[in-house]
Amino acid sequence: xxxxxxxxxxxxxxxxxxxxxxxxxxxxxxxxxxxxxxxxxxxxxxxxxxxxxxxxxxxxxxxxxxxxxxxxxxxxxxxxxxxxxxxxxxxxxxxxxxxxxxxxxxxxxxxxxxxxxxxxxxxxxxxxxxxxxxxxxxxxxxxxxxxxxxxxxxxxxxxxxxxxxxxxxxxxxxxxxxxxxxxxxxxxxxxxxxxxxxxxxxxxxxxxxxxxxxxxxxxxxxxxxxxxxxxxxxxxxxxxxxxxxxxxxxxxxxxxxxxxxxxxxxxxxxxxxxxxxxxxxxxxxxxxxxxxxxxxxxxxxxxxxxxxxxxxxxxxxxxxxxxxxxxxxxxxxxxxxxxxxxxxxxxxxxxxxxxxxxxxxxxxxxxxxxxxxxxxxxxxxxxxxxxxxxxxxxxxxxxxxx
Amino acid sequence: xxxxxxxxxxxxxxxxxxxxxxxxxxxxxxxxxxxxxxxxxxxxxxxxxxxxxxxxxxxxxxxxxxxxxxxxxxxxxxxxxxxxxxxxxxxxxxxxxxxxxxxxxxxxxxxxxxxxxxxxxxxxxxxxxxxxxxxxxxxxxxxxxxxxxxxxxxxxxxxxxxxxxxxxxxxxxxxxxxxxxxxxxxxxxxxxxxxxxxxxxxxxxxxxxxxxxxxxxxxxxxxxxxxxxxxxxxxxxxxxxxxxxxxxxxxxxxxxxxxxxxxxxxxxxxxxxxxxxxxxxxxxxxxxxxxxxxxxxxxxxxxxxxxxxxxxxxxxxxxxxxxxxxxxxxxxxxxxxxxxxxxxxxxxxxxxxxxxxxxxxxxxxxxxxxxxxxxxxxxxxxxxxxxxxxxxxxxxxxxxxx
Numbered sequence: 001x002x003x004x005x006x007x008x009x010x011x012x013x014x015x016x017x018x019x020x021x022x023x024x025x026x027x028x029x030x031x032x033x034x035x036x037x038x039x040x041x042x043x044x045x046x047x048x049x050x051x052x053x054x055x056x057x058x059x060x061x062x063x064x065x066x067x068x069x070x071x072x073x074x075x076x077x078x079x080x081x082x083x084x085x086x087x088x089x090x091x092x093x094x095x096x097x098x099x100x101x102x103x104x105x106x107x108x109x110x111x112x113x114x115x116x117x118x119x120x121x122x123x124x125x126x127x128x129x130x131x132x133x134x135x136x137x138x139x140x141x142x143x144x145x146x147x148x149x150x151x152x153x154x155x156x157x158x159x160x161x162x163x164x165x166x167x168x169x170x171x172x173x174x175x176x177x178x179x180x181x182x183x184x185x186x187x188x189x190x191x192x193x194x195x196x197x198x199x200x201x202x203x204x205x206x207x208x209x210x211x212x213x214x215x216x217x218x219x220x221x222x223x224x225x226x227x228x229x230x231x232x233x234x235x236x237x238x239x240x241x242x243x244x245x246x247x248x249x250x251x252x253x254x255x256x257x258x259x260x261x262x263x264x265x266x267x268x269x270x271x272x273x274x275x276x277x278x279x280x281x282x283x284x285x286x287x288x289x290x291x292x293x294x295x296x297x298x299x300x301x302x303x304x305x306x307x308x309x310x311x312x313x314x315x316x317x318x319x320x321x322x323x324x325x326x327x328x329x330x331x332x333x334x335x336x337x338x339x340x341x342x343x344x345x346x347x348x349x350x351x352x353x354x355x356x357x358x359x360x361x362x363x364x365x366x367x368x369x370x371x372x373x374x375x376x377x378x379x380x381x382x383x384x385x386x387x388x389x390x391x392x393x394x395x396x397x398x399x400x401x402x
Numbered sequence: 403x404x405x406x407x408x409x410x411x412x413x414x415x416x417x418x419x420x421x422x423x424x425x426x427x428x429x430x431x432x433x434x435x436x437x438x439x440x441x442x443x444x445x446x447x448x449x450x451x452x453x454x455x456x457x458x459x460x461x462x463x464x465x466x467x468x469x470x471x472x473x474x475x476x477x478x479x480x481x482x483x484x485x486x487x488x489x490x491x492x493x494x495x496x497x498x499x500x501x502x503x504x505x506x507x508x509x510x511x512x513x514x515x516x517x518x519x520x521x522x523x524x525x526x527x528x529x530x531x532x533x534x535x536x537x538x539x540x541x542x543x544x545x546x547x548x549x550x551x552x553x554x555x556x557x558x559x560x561x562x563x564x565x566x567x568x569x570x571x572x573x574x575x576x577x578x579x580x581x582x583x584x585x586x587x588x589x590x591x592x593x594x595x596x597x598x599x600x601x602x603x604x605x606x607x608x609x610x611x612x613x614x615x616x617x618x619x620x621x622x623x624x625x626x627x628x629x630x631x632x633x634x635x636x637x638x639x640x641x642x643x644x645x646x647x648x649x650x651x652x653x654x655x656x657x658x659x660x661x662x663x664x665x666x667x668x669x670x671x672x673x674x675x676x677x678x679x680x681x682x683x684x685x686x687x688x689x690x691x692x693x694x695x696x697x698x699x700x701x702x703x704x705x706x707x708x709x710x711x712x713x714x715x716x717x718x719x720x721x722x723x724x725x726x727x728x729x730x731x732x733x734x735x736x737x738x739x740x741x742x743x744x745x746x747x748x749x750x751x752x753x754x755x756x757x758x759x760x761x762x763x764x765x766x767x768x769x770x771x772x773x774x775x776x777x778x779x780x781x782x783x784x785x786x787x788x789x790x791x792x793x794x795x796x797x798x799x800x801x802x803x804x
Contacts, residue, residue, distance in 0.1 A: 003653070005672040006668070006671055006672055007457075007668030007669070007671060007672055009430060009433070009434065009665065010434050010437065010438075010450070010660070010661055010664055010665055010668075012437050012438060012440055012446065012447075012450070013440060013446050014438055015438070015440050015441065015444065017437075017440070017441055019441050019443075021654060022439050022441060022442065022654060022657060023439075024438065024439055025438070025439050028411060029412070030435075030437070030438070031436055032411065032412050033432075033435040033436045034432040034435045034436040035412065035414050035417065035432070036414060036416055036426065036427070036432070037417075037418070037424050037425075037426055037427050037602070037608055037609075038414050038415060038417050038419070039419055039421050039422065040609065041421075042417065042736060043730075044414065044415050044453065045414075048409065048412070048414070055409075056682040063762070070473055070474055070477070071473045071635065071653075072653035072656065073653070073654060074634070074635050074652075074653035074655045074748035075472070075473065075635050075653070075656070077635075078634060078635045080632065082633075086417070088684075102634070105634055106634045106635075108632065109510055109630055109631070109632050109634055110632055111632065129453075148418065156772070166740065171403075188623075198438070198654065200654065200657075204655070206439055206655025206657055206658035206659075207439075207442065207654045207655065207656055207657055208472060208611075208654075208655075208657070208659050209610075209656075216787075228511055229511065229634060230511050230512055230513065230632050230633075231480065231484075231503070231511065231632075231636075232477050232480060232507055232508045232511055232514060232632075233473065233474075233477050233479075233480045233508075234635070245607065250476075251473075251475070251476035251477070252423060252424060252474045252476070252600065252602065252609045252610075253474075253609065253610075254474065254608070254609055254610025254611075255424060255608055255609055256435055256608035256609075256610065256658070256659075257412070257608075257610050257612070257656070257658075257659065259412055259623055259657070260697060262412055263411065263412055265407070266409030266412075267409070269409060270408055270409055274647055275741040281544055316586070328444070328445075334440075334441045334444060355730060380437045399492055
């Protein structure tokens with residue numbers, strides 16, 4: 001019924017989202033997105049902020065500051081860079097993937113003396129590389145290292161990076177966009193200064209808001225730096241003041257995104273973090289068993305890989321773009337393309353948050369089994385499904401409760 | 403039914419939001435916010451972006467670039483400043499309100515040679531002030547002037563500002579956060595270079611995304627400037643490239659916010675812009691008649707004032723904070739506080755988008771009639787309602803169709 005109006009209500013396709021992010025959002029989170037708007041200076045909204053701030057503290061495992069930057073994960077990235085060092089300062093950026101390179105681009109634009117530490121894609125970085133660089137650059141203000149590199153599917157020893165940075169008198173910031181709520185992360189115990197995440201990955205909220213944690217040490221630096229950050233919108237001290245007990249007005253807060261984030265974080269805490277980490281581990285193990293039964297290779301060694309994001313090498317002769325289009329158009333399944341050094345050679349399969357359920361593992365393995373032979377890559381019928389199923393049977397998959 | 407879980411679904415109070423923004427969102431817009439997530443590089447999502455870009459072009463009345471910055475209106479503000487001039491450049495900022503002062507703060511942080519032109523709050527700025535400043539600073543790269551100043555409730559002759567800026571070889575950017583879809587705005591005809599808005603005012607979408615229009619001339623400048631903008635997240639050329647026909651990946655787009663914005667813009671176009679402007683005019687006229695019947699003063703002269711936002715002087719003895727708390731707690735009505743030079747002396751009443759309906763005019767006048775005598779300010783019983791009602795009867799209020 002559109003009564004002759006030009007624009008009827010929007011409709012969108014239903015996808016099985018198994019890319020690097022966003023992942024699907026839970027129906028309870030989507031319902032919260034449609035709650036009525038309240039003012040961003042309304043005391044009732046401050047109550048929501050206060051509750052959410054405490055809940056985010058549990059997710060990050062911190063008693064320091066936890067709040068959200070009003071933008072994508074990349075806004076959380078830039079907020080950290082622009083706030084935690086001043087133009088001309090030496091900033092060491094560990095680089096083993098596409099998003100590390102984005103950090104380098106941002107850092108150069110801000111005007112830091114950037115020291116990129118480039119190590120092999122698809123491998124965890126050896127902390128010794130950082131230790132040597134810090135010896136060479138004793139005046140370093142900030143060290144940047146990503147926890148879970150979504151482009152390369154790798155995990156990195158950020159607690160050790162933080163220890164080395166502090167030993168040299170530098171701050172340490174990290175990217176936990178893909179790791180938060182999907183695998184172990186302990187902000188206070190690991191002594192991190194700033195960690196930024198995305199809402200749209202293991203937290204299963206829509207994309208567009210970046211949950212962050214900030215140490216008192218880092219906040220102290222921002223408040224006392226010689227000149228304020230070149231960005232007002234992304235100044236972490238101003239954002240922290242809006243989320244703090246005085247709720248000092250800054251920009252208009254994204255009210256609906258905060259509703260959705262609150263609901264997603266509440267559901268993660270209902271599930272408990274530990275159960276959620278196990279769920280990501282169990283489904284990833286099932287996926288890998290299935291991929292191995294399809295004779296597909298995973299370039300990241302077991303010790304270095306993520307559960308949230310699995311990099312799969314495309315066999316000789318399999319066309320990257322055609323394969324991804326087939327999965328999307330014939331099975332409504334989205335997987336991610338390779339980025340940077342992996343471009344064209346791999347697909348990336350995310351199993352995060354709401355997308356991380358056995359049904360999706362089977363849906364993807366079934367689609368691959370049907371599609372790969374069309375590219376001349378023969379696979380044994382049913383072997384992948386059987387392998388995934390038997391892997392899941394080894395340990396009951398934790399229930400994803402709403 | 404929470405099954406013993408820690409966090410039950412979020413609930414929020416229902417408010418009559420008559421502050422400076424956000425305003426209420428239409429139920430159809432809120433429904434769109436809860437649609438399933440699709441990937442930000444999904445061809446189905448690109449179709450939504452392409453459609454929305456054209457629709458925003460109609461709203462801004464431009465055939466040049468129209469898209470959205472992933473953040474609050476202040477993100478749209480900073481994106482323009484950081485993109486349209488380089489550190490060290492001379493930037494003239496017209497200042498007649500709180501948000502002009504925010505532009506000055508941002509401009510100084512970026513490192514421009516900032517020339518603030520401060521004129522009287524509560525009055526439209528005389529373009530001659532700008533003409534003189536441009537004579538004095540012939541090397542000006544960028545002129546900044548707000549169309550509708552939400553803190554002062556004033557409208558400003560931006561078409562004339564743009565003409566003067568171009569005559570001097572400068573670019574012209576403007577803030578249409580409160581004006582877009584609420585009063586006449588013609589991006590191409592007025593020859594503007596950049597205009598940023600908010601989603602949460604006359605467009606009646608949730609806050610958190612900033613619709614913008616950008617001239618080809620301005621885009622050309624960004625692409626050829628000696629050094630890229632210091633911000634990567636807010637670089638308008640990168641954002642334009644994601645919204646352009648090649649859809650070059652930038653940050654992860656805020657999928658749900660874009661759904662909501664599309665729905666809100668579609669409803670504005672269904673209503674037609676001209677009818678929507680009339681609706682804002684008619685309800686503001688009714689409000690002003692009612693306020694006059696209450697013997698309340700409006701400090702902005704008729705020629706300079708906005709329909710979207712009415713500044714009301716508090717009579718001697720009326721306590722600002724107590725009054726606003728009473729309206730919120732006893733009537734669930736939010737009005738805005740005074741900012742800057744108006745702090746403590748006024749309240750600001752917004753009638754924007756979904757909030758801009760006769761029922762809300764009556765609800766507020768009724769509440770003021772009941773509350774003001776408690777502050778010792780006597781008012782005639784029923785006079786305000788009668789005045790507003792007879793003003794609306796002079797011309798039928800346009801129907802707000804969904």
